[in-house]
Amino acid sequence: MLDIFFDIKKLFLFPILSLLLYIIYFYYAYYTRQSPLPGPFPLPIIGNIYSILTYPGDLCEAIYNAPNKFLLRxxxxxxxxxxxxxxxxxxxxxxxxxxxxxxxxxxxxxxxxxxxxxxxxxxxxxxxxxxxxxxxxxxxxxxxxxxxxxxxxxxxxxxxxxxxxxxxxxxxxxxxxxxxxxxxxxxxxxxxxxxxxxxxxxxxxxxxxxxxxxxxxxxxxxxxxxxxxxxxxxxxxxxxxxxxxxxxxxxxxxxxxxxxxxxxxxxxxxxxxxxxxxxxxxxxxxxxxxxxxxxxxxxxxxxxxxxxxxxxxxxxxxxxxxxxxxxxxxxxxxxxxxxxxxxxxxxxxxxxxxxxx
Structure with missing residues (x-):
């Protein structure tokens, strides 16, 4: 019975470790990126989608009121x-x-x-x-x-x-x-x-x-x-x-x-x-x-x-x-x-x- 329990733990160990390594790599790439411009703090996997859903009005104002000749870059x-x-x-x-x-x-x-x-x-x-x-x-x-x-x-x-x-x-x-x-x-x-x-x-x-x-x-x-x-x-x-x-x-x-x-x-x-x-x-x-x-x-x-x-x-x-x-x-x-x-x-x-x- 205990052997089965430990096998189940090993089964979940690999995806948990993979997710942990992905999070570490994600934030390493974020903090070492070129031209680190200010912006919302991203989350692993979903990125900044949460901020778009939370403050859609702010995003529209930033895009349409930008003082440049281009709508998007x-x-x-x-x-x-x-x-x-x-x-x-x-x-x-x-x-x-x-x-x-x-x-x-x-x-x-x-x-x-x-x-x-x-x-x-x-x-x-x-x-x-x-x-x-x-x-x-x-x-x-x-x-x-x-x-x-x-x-x-x-x-x-x-x-x-x-x-x-x-x-x-x-x-x-x-x-x-x-x-x-x-x-x-x-x-x-x-x-x-x-x-x-x-x-x-x-x-x-x-x-x-x-x-x-x-x-x-x-x-x-x-x-x-x-x-x-x-x-x-x-x-x-x-x-x-x-x-x-x-x-x-x-x-x-x-x-x-x-x-x-x-x-x-x-x-x-x-x-x-x-x-x-x-x-x-x-x-x-x-x-x-x-x-x-x-x-x-x-x-x-x-x-x-x-x-x-x-x-x-x-x-x-x-x-x-x-x-x-x-x-x-x-x-x-x-x-x-x-x-x-x-x-x-x-x-x-x-x-x-x-x-x-």
Missing amino acids: TTPNNGLDELNATREGLSFNRNWGLWKFNRKLVTKSLTNQKFLRDALEYFQVVWDEMEGYLNEYETSDDDDNGKILDFSKWISAWSTDATLFLITNQNAHSLANYNSTLSQNSLLLQNTPKSILKSPDAFIENTTAYLESWIFFAFTPKFVRMLPGFKERVKSFYDKRNSLRRDMKEIIQKRRKEIEIMDNIIVKEKDKERMKNQDSDDEYDDSQTGFCSDLLTNFLKMNANRSINKDTEYNEDNVHSNYMTDDNITGLLIEVVGGGVETVMFKALSSFFCSYE
Whole structure:
């Protein structure tokens, strides 16, 4: 009997010692850290989450009332490092040279006059499409329909269509796909539009999950992410992130090939003529080349031989002289998609309810 009791004590001894060693290492790393700035005292495993839950108002005041030009500044975070979020894109990128180049690349693309003009026109088109589907849903026979319209999914599908068209100049038809699941009498059942995505619903779900993974990995210690229950959630986040990146990379590679073909067939002669007659600082005119004004095309064009790399205004001190890889562009576009699909959804929903009669 005593032997069994001592075996049980040994069974619990290892996890207790492991926890004790982890606490010792945690506080050793805390007190010997570089640039020990003042802040709330962290606890092992949960870190500073307790202070965020206890004083959320103080946190918001510290962020929004800070006297600097940046909303947030990313500190070293092993969770975001695992997601590769600190080495690509804009939100958490800690590579100063790449972040600076990406920011100016996005700024130049979004302020392109043709891009802004086309964006306004297309938003009106996709808004009218959404109203048409809603009118069709309202006039349908309730007995034949029998399904409830989920406005959160509805607006999410609309924002996905608008965002992906502005990025790729191709239709995702997420709204049409969702509308076809609501009404058996929908015209979409007779002629379903072809989407650039294999599954628009899965794309929206993967985008939302990827944004959620930022919060999860940023505030969850690595030790917790390895525990049963959390480990499965981590795997789910990775699977959805990889699926999202595959979809975006396929779109990028397809557009890159299209640009190469157009360069060889059409653009070459016109571009030479433009370079002879215009100064090198003038903006490239899409209407003369047959190029679309979408965001992805702008990214790839600026990263080509006549790209932003050779423009000292957008590449000071030659901080980014190499071409952007498909992985870099994928990370940048995913953030743009996330901003359009997820964070804009609530504003679009509010605007729709306020304007629709």
